[in-house]
Amino acid sequence: MSQPLVPEPQTQKLVYLDNAQTTRLDPAVLDVMKQFMMENYGVPGGEFGYRLEEEAREAVEQARETIARRINASPQEIIFTSGGTESNNIAIFGAANSNYYKAKRFVTSKIEHTSVLRIIDKLSRQGFQKTLLDVDQQGFVNTADLKAAIEDVRMVSVQHANQEIGTLQDVAAIGEICRNNGILFHCDAVQSFAKEKIDVQSAKFDLVSISSHLIHGPKGVGALYVREGVKLQSPLEGDDRERGLRPGTPNVAGIVGFAKAVELMTHEHALRMSGLRDELIGALLTISDSRLNGPTGERRLCNNANISFGAVEGEAILMHLDLRGLVVNTGSACYSQKLEPSHVIRALGGTLEESHGSIRLSLSKWTTKEELAYAAETVKEVVDKLRELSPLRRKVPAQR
Amino acid sequence: MTATSETSARKFGYSEKVMDHFKNPRNIGVLEDADVTAKVGSVACGDLIKLYLKFDPDHDQIKDIRFESYGCAANIATSSMMTEMVKGKTIDDARKVTFKEIAEQLGGLPRIKLHCAVLSRQGLEAAFLKYEAKRGRVKIDESFVNKVLRGVLDPVEGVDVISAKIVESVAVEQGKRVIMQLSAKAGSELAKSLTDDIHDAFEGLDIELNLKFKD
Numbered sequence: 001m002s003q004p005l006v007p008e009p010q011t012q013k014l015v016y017l018d019n020a021q022t023t024r025l026d027p028a029v030l031d032v033m034k035q036f037m038m039e040n041y042g043v044p045g046g047e048f049g050y051r052l053e054e055e056a057r058e059a060v061e062q063a064r065e066t067i068a069r070r071i072n073a074s075p076q077e078i079i080f081t082s083g084g085t086e087s088n089n090i091a092i093f094g095a096a097n098s099n100y101y102k103a104k105r106f107v108t109s110k111i112e113h114t115s116v117l118r119i120i121d122k123l124s125r126q127g128f129q130k131t132l133l134d135v136d137q138q139g140f141v142n143t144a145d146l147k148a149a150i151e152d153v154r155m156v157s158v159q160h161a162n163q164e165i166g167t168l169q170d171v172a173a174i175g176e177i178c179r180n181n182g183i184l185f186h187c188d189a190v191q192s193f194a195k196e197k198i199d200v201q202s203a204k205f206d207l208v209s210i211s212s213h214l215i216h217g218p219k220g221v222g223a224l225y226v227r228e229g230v231k232l233q234s235p236l237e238g239d240d241r242e243r244g245l246r247p248g249t250p251n252v253a254g255i256v257g258f259a260k261a262v263e264l265m266t267h268e269h270a271l272r273m274s275g276l277r278d279e280l281i282g283a284l285l286t287i288s289d290s291r292l293n294g295p296t297g298e299r300r301l302c303n304n305a306n307i308s309f310g311a312v313e314g315e316a317i318l319m320h321l322d323l324r325g326l327v328v329n330t331g332s333a334c335y336s337q338k339l340e341p342s343h344v345i346r347a348l349g350g351t352l353e354e355s356h357g358s359i360r361l362s363l364s365k366w367t368t369k370e371e372l373a374y375a376a377e378t379v380k381e382v383v384d385k386l387r388e389l390s391p392l393r394r395k396v397p398a399q400r
Numbered sequence: 401m402t403a404t405s406e407t408s409a410r411k412f413g414y415s416e417k418v419m420d421h422f423k424n425p426r427n428i429g430v431l432e433d434a435d436v437t438a439k440v441g442s443v444a445c446g447d448l449i450k451l452y453l454k455f456d457p458d459h460d461q462i463k464d465i466r467f468e469s470y471g472c473a474a475n476i477a478t479s480s481m482m483t484e485m486v487k488g489k490t491i492d493d494a495r496k497v498t499f500k501e502i503a504e505q506l507g508g509l510p511r512i513k514l515h516c517a518v519l520s521r522q523g524l525e526a527a528f529l530k531y532e533a534k535r536g537r538v539k540i541d542e543s544f545v546n547k548v549l550r551g552v553l554d555p556v557e558g559v560d561v562i563s564a565k566i567v568e569s570v571a572v573e574q575g576k577r578v579i580m581q582l583s584a585k586a587g588s589e590l591a592k593s594l595t596d597d598i599h600d601a602f603e604g605l606d607i608e609l610n611l612k613f614k615d
Contacts, residue, residue, distance in 0.1 A: 313446045315472035319412060319422065333446050334472035339512060339558060341446070351589070352555060356446035389428055389476070391450035391468035392443065 015326045015371045019214065019303060020163055020191060020362035026216040026264055029257045033218060036253040043249050044241075056252050063259030070262050071208065072199045073225050079242040080255050083222040084190035085115040087209035088157075090224055090245055091186045092119045094232030095155045095207075096128060101184070101231075103154040105129040109141050110347040111167075113188055116157050117343075128154075137348050138295040139167030146177055155184040160208075161192035164331060164344040164360055165294030166304030168196060175204030184230065190214065190222070194265040195273070195302050206230050212254065216365065217261030221254035269365040274302035276363060276372055281305045283376035284361075287383055293345060293358060303363040306331075308345070308354040309383050311392040317359055320382040326375055331358040353392075414473060415507030421477035426484050431466045436534060438527035439600040441519050444555030444593040447471045449479050450600075451523045455531060460491045467523075474513035475520075481506050482520040491528050497521070515558065519551075522560075526551040530605060540575045540607060552597045555590065566594065578602070579610045586613035 016024070036059060042052025044060050061075065068075045081087045095101060106120045110132050117132075124130040131149050133141050139162050146156065156178050161168050171187055178185035186207040189198055193210035200208065207230065211222035226232060226245065238247025277300075281292060289310035294300055309317070314332025321328055331342025333356060341355035361375060387393045414422070431452035441448035448471060454464040465487050467479045482502050486494040499517040503509045509517060529547055532538040546562060554564035561567050561582075569581045580598070584590040591613045602609060 311470065313471050313475075315412075316422075316476060319473045322412075323423065332472070334475075337512065352444040352446070352593075389425065389468055390470045391439065391448065392470050 013325065015374055017361040017363065017367070017371075017375055018327045018329050019364040019367075020360065021329060022213050022219065023216045023364050024366075025218060025257075026261055028264060029217055029260045032260045033253040033257040036256050041252075043252060059256050060250060060252060063255045066259040066262055067210075067223055070194060070198075071210075071225060072201045074228065077200075077225055077228055079224050079226060079245050080250055080258075081222045081224055081242075081246050082220055082251065083213070084113070084188065084209050084211040086246070087190075087211070087222050087224040088113070088115045088186075088188055089119060090232065090234055090236070091207040091209060091226075092116065092123070092155065092157060093235040094245065095184050095186070096123050096126075097233035097235060098231050099233070101154045103152045103183070105131060105151070105153045106155050106157065107131040107133065107146070107149055107153050108157045109133045109135055109159070109169075111135050111139055111162055111164075111344045112157065112159055113163055113190070116159070116188055120157065133158075135167075135347055137350075138299075139165050139293075139344070139348060140295070140299075141169055141174070143170065143173050143177060146174060150177065150181045150183060153181070153183045155186055157186040157188065159191070160187050160189035160198065161196060161301040161304070162294065162344060163191050164304075164342060164358075165306045165348070166191075166301035167294050168192065168299050168301055171205070172203040178206070179204040191304075192301055194262050195270045200225055200227065207232075212258035212261055215261050215265045218254045218257045221251050221258045223258070265365060270302045273363045273365065273367070274300075276367060276369065277303060277305055279369070280361060280363075280372045280376060281307070283372070284379060287380050290383075291354065293348065293350075293354075303367075305361045305363075307359055307361075308350070309357040309359065310353060311357070311390045312383055312386040313356050314358060316386055317357075317379070317382055320385070321378060324378050324382070326378050328375075328379075329360045329362075331360070332356045412473065413510040414477075415509075417481075417505070417507040418474065418477040418509065421480040421506065422473040425467075425469075425476050425480040427466050427480065427487065428468065429466050430468065431464055434466075436527050436531045437604055438523050438530060438551065439597075439603065440523040440526055440551030440553075441471070441475075442553040442555045442593060442597050443470065444589075445553050445558055447475055447516065447519060447553070447558075449475065449520060449523050451479075451483075451527050453527050453531065455491075457535075462486055462489055462491070462494060471516070472513070474509055474516040477506055478502055478509070478516045478520045479523075482517075482524060486524060491531075494524065495528065497524075519553075522551040526601065533605060540578075540605070541572050542570050545570045545572060545578055545580075548601050549598070552594070552601050555593050561594070561598075576606070577608045577610065579612065581612045582614075584613050586615060588613075 040055040042056040044057035045053030064075045184206045188209045190211040194215045206227045208225035213219040234245040291308045293306040314330030315334040331345045333341040345355035434452035439450040450468045452466045465483045469476045499521040502517045552561045571579045
């Protein structure tokens, strides 16, 4: 019998590097949330309310202010939702349902979050047109392509940071083009919010989707910035809460926790993460036949690293890493429930082999140098082991 | 085993047995003096295995079998289990092993990973066919070529190139020259990937391959 491919893993603490998927709650966030579940458990009343309602209203309005301030918006321009996907739905369907806008086309990029792609695809089957913009090898939308495609456009929806490869789009330039042509600009900023600077005054956003659970806030809460004067017709029906755009009982504890998480996520955290990110990328690229997906430096989301390894398959890497207490993610087809490779890596124009061998490591504000050193060392060990098993390995030196 | 301990052993929907074969695959590596090799699957699919077999020629018995894998945990585990199940068996007996039995021996596979068991079984069949051709027991004709092509996958659909109708026609001249018409466009990523995979599938046979792609 052959020797075991790998020794049994040592018991150890989890090194969690899938913070683009979700993050661990900050204990300070949990503390403030508890109060609004156990003591102040009312729901916000209208202008008048009994004490529990009043307390909830004040807390939610304070949270609204905190979040508005973070993106330089007015509090009344923030509506709370159940998260990024719901924000995207309200923004895009909301614009499609609105009688105020007449143009028939929705423009987006090929590397958007699934929710945006599916919403716009659905609209294209309901009498609207869609344009999917290509991206370059680093994931950037070409603004010249956008300018060429602005005929009869109701909305452009382009994300701020990409969820897989961390590309930060030039949202200021995109916003400028949209504003000059009377087109709504929706930006899915779920990945970048509170990590990268978003200023809705200096960049011309009309709608911005943000979320709580990627910055150590609770899951199930997010928000949508709706610029004053933008006229949406929500796909949801119910009461008049959140200006009728997101009716229903608000998630008070979640909203309060969201705001607390925003306060606790500082610019220093972002700076620290981008420094650590660059060290991690550098260490991973010392592995042979490896390639960085996405841009470098300031045009890359501060907590994202994404590397493709030749001759090995992502799901197998991911599982070996999991057995060693290291959590990452992959764009491999084998890991997706539909056996389809990542649409993002594919849109960069790389080979299928590159998409199957792509690994995303995403940092949190708590990630340490030691954890990343362990990660780099462990990824190298696993890639080496799997290459020993791979029939493609002999091709590697000859080809590259 | 109790339900609780089985649940805790499961990772990614895989049984404990799959995890065992994934972590410690049996019979891995290259057999330098193999009588026959078979490569099935596709890099583009992220699902590929190469088998190396050595036979006892007097009894048509599998003396040794090894594999290499480019693929997911299920790909590695099913190949490992398959090699264990057929090692020492005669070709006739090994042919009776079904992909379902491989999956069963592993304590089951997630539905979307069953194709991995199918692939390992196809690899075995391709190896047997090539061995029989080398021994001069089967003729290299259209039917033989079609059978070998069952182990080559369409990278887009993940099914074999015959079922996917990617191979439109096959002609064999003098048991040596194999001409195939394929539906892929010449110069495309698909054509490149198919050329590699088809050459790999017939590797080791004394034939000339002539692949024709669409303009």
